[in-house]
Amino acid sequence: MTSSVREWLNLSVRWFHVFAAIMWVGQTYYFTWLDGHFGKLEKNAKGTPAALWMVHSGGFYTVEKQKSLQVGPERVHWFRWEAALTWLSGMVLMFLVYYLSGGLIDPDVAEISQGRGIAIGISVLVFGWLLYDLALRSFLGKSETGFAIFSLIMTAAIAFGLVHVFSGRAAYIHLGAMFGTIMTFNVWERILPAQRKMIAAAATGATFDAALGAQAKLRSKHNTFMAVPVVFIMLSNHFPVATYGNTYSWEILVGLVLIGWVAAKIIRQT
Numbered sequence: 388m389t390s391s392v393r394e395w396l397n398l399s400v401r402w403f404h405v406f407a408a409i410m411w412v413g414q415t416y417y418f419t420w421l422d423g424h425f426g427k428l429e430k431n432a433k434g435t436p437a438a439l440w441m442v443h444s445g446g447f448y449t450v451e452k453q454k455s456l457q458v459g460p461e462r463v464h465w466f467r468w469e470a471a472l473t474w475l476s477g478m479v480l481m482f483l484v485y486y487l488s489g490g491l492i493d494p495d496v497a498e499i500s501q502g503r504g505i506a507i508g509i510s511v512l513v514f515g516w517l518l519y520d521l522a523l524r525s526f527l528g529k530s531e532t533g534f535a536i537f538s539l540i541m542t543a544a545i546a547f548g549l550v551h552v553f554s555g556r557a558a559y560i561h562l563g564a565m566f567g568t569i570m571t572f573n574v575w576e577r578i579l580p581a582q583r584k585m586i587a588a589a590a591t592g593a594t595f596d597a598a599l600g601a602q603a604k605l606r607s608k609h610n611t612f613m614a615v616p617v618v619f620i621m622l623s624n625h626f627p628v629a630t631y632g633n634t635y636s637w638e639i640l641v642g643l644v645l646i647g648w649v650a651a652k653i654i655r656q657t
Contacts, residue, residue, distance in 0.1 A: 397483050404476035411469035412614045418466075419611050419655060422604065425452045456589035463586060467579055474571035481508075481564060485557050493554035507552060508561055511545065515565035516572045523609075535648075542644050546637045555631030556624055559640055563620035566613040573606040611655060616647030 421439065428437035429452075438451045456463070485491040491504045499507075518541065527534050545565070549558035581599040588595035620643060623630035630639055 393483070397480070400476055400479050400483065404473060404480060407469055407473040407476055411473050412618075414466050414469065415607060415610050415614065416654065419607055421450060421452075422607075423655060456586060460586050460590045465579075465582075467574060470571050470574040474567060477564060477567055481560070485560065491553060491557045493557075496550070496554060497552050499552065504553065508557075511549070511561055512565055512568045515545065516569050519569050520572070520577075523605075539641070539645065543637075543641045546640045546644075550631075550637040550640070555636050556627070558636070559620050559623055559631045562640060562644075563617045566617050566620075570610045570613050570617075573610055577606045578603045608655075612648050612651045615651045615654070616644040619643045619647050 424439055425437050428439070438449050441448045441450070486501075486505050486508070491508070492499060492501060519538075522528065522537060522541075523534065527537050542562070546558070546562055549561055552558070553561065581603040585595045585599050620640070623640075623643065630636065630643070633639055
């Protein structure tokens with residue numbers, strides 16, 4: 388593959404990845420915003436259906452939250468492919484930029500082979516998801532503060548390990564990719580299965596388990612908190628002196644994550 392073809396391929400996949408991510412993150416924030424505002428309205432609704440009025444482009448819109456399915460399952464619109472396409476295009480970029488090139492390993496950091504580096508990188512994505520999922524379903528998931536502290540400690544430990552194995556740029560990207568993997572598997576392995584069960588129960592008139600909706604809502608909430616740090620990390624590639632090339636690279640990486648969580652909390656409350 389010539390350098391020109393590789394560059395056009397890289398650029399095309401990157402365009403696709405960015406637009407897919409815009410659609411996914413935009414929808415995630417929109418629905419969590421809706422859910423938050425419905426929660427406030429329901430406290431003051433006194434039994435009457437809560438509705439949100441909005442204005443956009445050339446019209447007015449009203450949205451109501453329903454507790455039962457009033458149409459056939461075939462008329463329910465799903466939001467799922469944006470997450471899958473964002474992650475898949477991101478993995479293609481990972482292979483193009485790091486796994487099939489020299490951007491992954493820095494001999495001044497660690498003397499490891501490309502194959503071993505790839506194995507470590509993929510393991511970080513897989514075990515990052517497993518660790519998050521197991522922790523959230525354990526006693527840690529019962530406390531929002533406790534889980535946040537645990538997540539920050541594990542993020543710091545992984546960031547520290549990555550900068551001592553990969554090149555600075557690859558270390559940053561792998562932490563962002565780990566968050567992106569967790570977000571994608573949240574959608575496909577936890578949120579969508581719960582929604583399928585909810586729709587199947589509602590379609591037959593049965594009462595679905597309220598815990599299904601609560602868990603799906605919690606995973607969506609976590610996705611909004613991971614989205615902002617991922618964007619920060621992706622942008623950091625353009626500022627090597629301030630981020631991955633800095634003496635305090637892993638501390639700055641953890642700082643970007645923490646700032647992203649704070650920013651996400653502010654965005655969710657507006």
